[in-house]
Amino acid sequence: MKASTLILPAIAVCAFAIHPSFAADRVKTANGILESTDAPKDGVRSFKGIPFGQPPVGDLRWREPQPVKNWNGVRKADQFGPRCMQRTSPGADYWFRGDGMSEDCLYLNLWTPAKSGEEKLPVLVYIFGGGFQNGDGSEPRYDGENMARKGMVAVSINYRTNIFGFFVHPELTKESPRHAAGNYGLLDQVAALRWVRKNIAAFGGDPERVTIAGESAGSISVSALMASPLSRGLMAGAIGESGAMISSLPPQRLADAEQNGVKFGAAADANTLAALRAMTAEQIQEAVTKVQGLRFQHRTGWLFPAKAPYGNLRGRRASQDSAVGRFEHPGAIGALRLGRRRSYAGNARQRHQEVIWRQCRRHPAGLRRHHHG
Template sequence: MKTILLLTLLALAGLPTAFGQAKKPTTAIISNRVQTANGLLEGATTASGIREFKGVPFAAPPVGELRWREPQPVKSWTGVRQAKKFAPQAMQLPIYSDMNFRSDGVSEDCLYLNVWTPAKSAAAKLPVLVYFYGGGFIAGDGSEPRYDGESMARRGIVAVTVNYRLGIFGFMAHPELSKESPHKASGNYGFLDQNAALRWVQQNIAAFGGDPNKVTIAGESAGSMSVSAQMASPLSKALFARAIGESGSMLNTSFGPLPLAEAEKNGAAFAASIGAASLAALRALPAQQLLEAASKPGVPRFAPAIDGYFFTQLPTATFAAGQQARVPLLVGWNSQEMSAPFLLGKEPATPENFRSAVQKFYGERAEEVLKLYPATTAQEAEQAATDLAGDRFIAYSTWKWADMHGQTGGQPVYRYLYARPRPAMNPTAGNEPAAKGASHSAEIEYALGNLATNKVYAWTPDDYKVSETMQSYFANFIKNGNPNGNGLPTWPAAKAGGNAQVLRIDVTTKAEPEQNRARYLLLDQIFGK
């Protein structure tokens, strides 16, 4: 009897028996175990019944000779691999105060993802959300509570968060790296990590009850820029069916991508500055030493590159030609992406100081800019400076992405403006004054249903109402490619070429005509020259 029981358990786990190789389970997810292409995983179950698998490897550790190489396949394992805790975060310094990690330290060995699934069967074929974190390509991690996938999983979605290499480890190009590459490319390793994760999802997500034909990629800030990058790359555009971008894109942005020769020059200059005469010497340096050296003042940020492999041309050119992933897009930004000091520095917000700043940035085009950002009083000057700062920072490039995809993508584009300011802080968290508008990244916890994970703010019933509305739109889009659904204000798809309807998300959510197209058209003209 014991022998029969043992053989039964081995077969259910997909392990070999004395009678030959057991078939991999095709329908039942037994307990917390899932058979992937590389081996058997064991996760855990939350109190709400969601199965979670943390620290799942999707590529080989990019260390030693694999530092600055395209991600390599995972080595298969025997037995059961535990997937009950988050893996290390990518190499980074503690830069942003709003980041809260649950990861197992910091390491170059960082290419892991996390899965939350409500499926009781591998035949469930549920829609899938793959989320890329923000952090300026120098910080962030898939373990952050604001990205936690349990809330989306409770809505019938298999949620995945993905780690990718950052900073010098994720984006340094170098002539020697290009020379050794079979594609004669270097840089963009962080984007290639995301691509590897998407390929892992295609191969494995069905075992978690997900449908590889219903994958939505999403992200905020650098994560949103990543979504636009994956849409533009010939390597990735067939690996997903829908896309969500929150505040950021790679189209007409100051953050690259650079021509490969320029990116290689930056990498070579950095190597020379730290006395590394060869690629071997660079790879021999401790990761922490490299990280600290790359973070010193005056060192150029390591930006993405047009490497001829991940990017074959500027993303703007790809979208202009209609060669991007032709998928439905939900995209938007926040009402206060940046504050007035970003434009004015330490100068007070007065009409005179605002005019002076605009003249400094825009020269002979300054009068045109001032007409669209009028400021005749101190109050107007503060608002105009806030608006222009936010547009320069991220709103314009996000608008460019939405506008171009609407013109050439052949799929609906749903645009939003997120306008709900965060509430006051809890007394124990600080007394920072509340923003007048929705600041950069403020929408994440609302969109993903994770307000309760953030103990900094004193969330109100109105905040939970806004979160319920926004998460419902996101969940509908992930499931159907259309955010509309019962009980929600109608969100019309934006029409290409102007007169677009934009969903203003707040306590009272409603669609309204696009307000600031003239501003973005002018910035587009200026950027193109």
Template sequence: MKSAILLLLLAVSLICLSQAKKPTAKESAGSRVRVAAGTLEGRTSQGIRVFLGVPFAAPPVGARRWQPPQPVQPWAGVRPATAFAARPMQLPLFGDMNFRSPAGSEDCLYLNVWTPATAAQERRPVLVYFYGGGFQAGDASEPRYDGEAMARRGIVAVTVNYRLGVFGFLAHPELTRESGRNASGNYGLLDQQAALRWVQQNISAFGGDPQQVTIAGESAGSMSVSGQMASPGSKGLFQRAIGESGSLLGSSLGLTPLAAAEQAGATFAAGVGATSLDALRALPAEQLLAAAGKPGAPRFGPILDGYFLPQAPPAIFAAGQQARVPLLLGWNSEEMNAGWLLGGQPLTPENYQQAVQKRFGDRAAAVLKLYPATTPAEAEQSATDLAGDLFIGYSTWKWAAAHQQTGGQPVYRYLYAQPRPAMVPAMGDATPGLAGGVLKADPSKPKPPAPRGAVHSAEIEYALGNLATNKVYAWTATDYLVSDLLQRYFANFIKTGNPNGAGLAPWPAAGGARPQQLRINASTRAEPAAQEARYQLLDELLNK
């Protein structure tokens, strides 16, 4: 009898163990998706299906280094999609970047999908987000870009890797000759374009609607969105666009012409001892990365290549040849600090006036009229405003104004003005960083004044619902309220092309000589844009 009972218990245990190891047919079907190249198996997080490290192009290695992205090779069986793939090759430039990817690699062309849909027939709107980092750093795995919160608002969220720096933007005469289209460089932007084509082909398998795609990004990601709007190769791949602080319009960005970029690439190749393109491609990726990071090396970024960008973006927009889609964009109230403008000099009215004189010459008086400095406090505010405008505010305004004139679609402008809260005590020796969080303070340099406004990239975690992933700041109930509000505006726009909705302050489309903008903070409201005269003056001065 005892033996029979033991055998029965053993049998029951084996059955339970078997059931614990094997998902039910329903669970397995829910975590598996068939895309054009094969079957993916993701995971589920509290009702949101997540697919990480999904290839959208072939690895750009070997002979494919500095080639446009090539199609994914199909795979047999089921490919796991439960972990982030490698991030693009990059140097540790920004101390605030927090990666969940395992390492850097040239084999980096992967994307991530968060979907609330349980069936392909649901046809949810889609958000495709491009990270910032000056085209030199960044990764789709960063927690601030996580797509789960947007997925909980009914949106299929996608984050995309693209090649950076020397791997993403090197131009070279031999590359131009072999291309068959008399162009080279801009491979990182072509990666984004390939990801958008992948979305068109495959997103319906995740319950997304390929006819309701919004592209979005911050800083270099925002510049990328403006570039995709200008590029003929992206026409029809998206229906709405969101830009957060940055565009490829505006001469302060200085898009390099192809010939100059080729010369810079040839000089770089000679500097690493590569006498041919084959020799350059044969060099280890780590050697190229190190050489590109040395003082005096070219800063590889978007160029006027004649292919991805057949003309300068301002000319494309002026001719109305950009993607004619609804556009939501804006910038922050303190995009750059006053010290950036003063070159490390103490902030006084006299030093500020001298910096303006040095930069603008005989037009300095006109600048000082709109950015005045009659008192120390006024000088600090004007220096902060002018630094932020020159850094990124003006170029974003230029994009808004150009699309408003020729795009034939509504433009919704914001000014984000919610300062971050205090840092948690453990981060007291850190200072705000350009890429979105903090950098450890350099004791050899004077500490910049504490920001009073919203610094560059401060809005990302608010807009995408990821405040809790940033442990640097002591978030308050007000921060979470602002985050909820901004997510709702973004989600409405992604779903309909209009950010307005029930329970939200009205957000009028920009229009007329004094456009309306939405000031986003603890008391969000629409207001006339007070900065127009400043940007019109900069437009005149920077485009002489």
């Protein structure tokens, strides 16, 4: 990955005065009162397992997320919610801190300075990667404590992945009032941003200064959200690392995605949408393993009004505050734990010599410029 291809936000995190005006362990949101029972750590208070959508179970499976229902009393926000349904390979570098796995997984986590000034703080919303197959907002690499120490409100979110987040079937297309099946995981991300827009001020954040960020599939999601009119007005900046809609993982066409859905239904002996929704989550996961070559991922459609969203990325962006440049001080949630540019370059040379040599032969002038810059 070339540093010059990264999308950087025009945000500053170093000039925010801290005053004793926000130190509550209870916060009133649009849906009810949240309580963080954890004592502030190094000046940072966290709220975990905050619901931003109704559980997408039963008849809500494979539908766009529905708004959270209000609750009475005080809801504790001191534990990560469960991760969305997924399979992880042995030896994969995932470390989940949530309580198990469930379709009921639309939760976000938030870190904020325990005391913030009258001027609202910038907000960073991080979208995890994992090829749209795996991942969770509870992973330590996405922990927002360090970012909150720098004077911003940090948020990590969950979203549906794999077949639960990107399944398409002709009956789903017919059922949708917008003739748009699939992309439920991306719609979860939009729902999370809407929650942030509506509630972040209660946590000391500025809804007008929300930056989204992600790597791998999270970065593809960032570019998708930039292209989609559904997220217009929900963010002011964007950071994408190692992924974009123009990539080796392009969106699927509706016809191809529907064909995958029919194949899966036949393999699962559930040829109707009602039968598919009647299956347990575990039965669905088991059935997926019986069909080779199925791909459940983002696709073109209602989320992207054009047949291909690439033109939107070049022109009509939902986020205007983006730039191209290089990292000297990596600072995003889950940022490279390799130190600054020199140690990163040294690690890259050690681990990826063959790839670097290939790129040097292909782009000698550009590599020299970055090495000396």
